[in-house]
Amino acid sequence: MEQMFTIGKIVNTHGVKGEVRVLPSTDDVKRFGKLKEVKVENRTMTTYEIETVRYHKNFVLLKFKGIDTMNEAELLKNSLLKIDRKDALPLKKDEYYQCDLYGLRVVTDTGRDLGKLTDILMTGSNDVYVVRNEEKEILIPAIKQCILKVDLEAGEMLVHLLEGLED
Incomplete structure (x- = not known):
């Protein structure tokens, strides 16, 4: 960190x-x-x-x-x-410093490894996490329905992919 x-x-x-x-x-x-x-x-x-x-x-x-x-x-x-x-300003529950999220391994709730979080896009309404592996890039909105758990110590983010996010 x-x-x-x-x-x-x-x-x-x-x-x-x-x-x-x-x-x-x-x-x-x-x-x-x-x-x-x-x-x-x-x-x-x-x-x-x-x-x-x-x-x-x-x-x-x-x-x-x-x-x-x-x-x-x-x-x-x-x-x-x-x-x-x-x-730094204190964080609220389920808030993280952006610099701590880069490089996290991103895994779906079905156990599939999506790659690593490589970038964060600030869109105004919510951030969007850019996850890359050797084959493709996936954009995941930083909303509670998608981001289930962030474990900084384990270096992992657990996500649920809403329909259409991988298309």
Whole structure:
């Protein structure tokens, strides 16, 4: 399991006082307001204390302690923002971090091995799991009728294929 999660990417600077514009990659954008620090991964991994958080359109504007000019902020452009797993938002029952699902072996309730979960498509209404084996690819909606059990320790997902999913 990954021990760090990527929660956004610095895509530009904002203003002249050292703020950065972040494109968030988390479901709850307000989570930035709960963080005291974040790790910035560029060529190295550096921890920065968050001074201020603002929200503007689809972006999060962050001001890091010690980054006080546009030139200093420019050096952070295209960096990934990461947090430790322990700082991630808590999960509810039957919720999982997406990064933990990749590579799970997917088996039907009839015992047939479908392959491995290789991708997750976010469609708006529900996620769709892409499962591949040597022969084909199957798209399985992430709904309770299809996803019966996820066992991260065993590395397996038990699914029920609704009619028409394999066609």
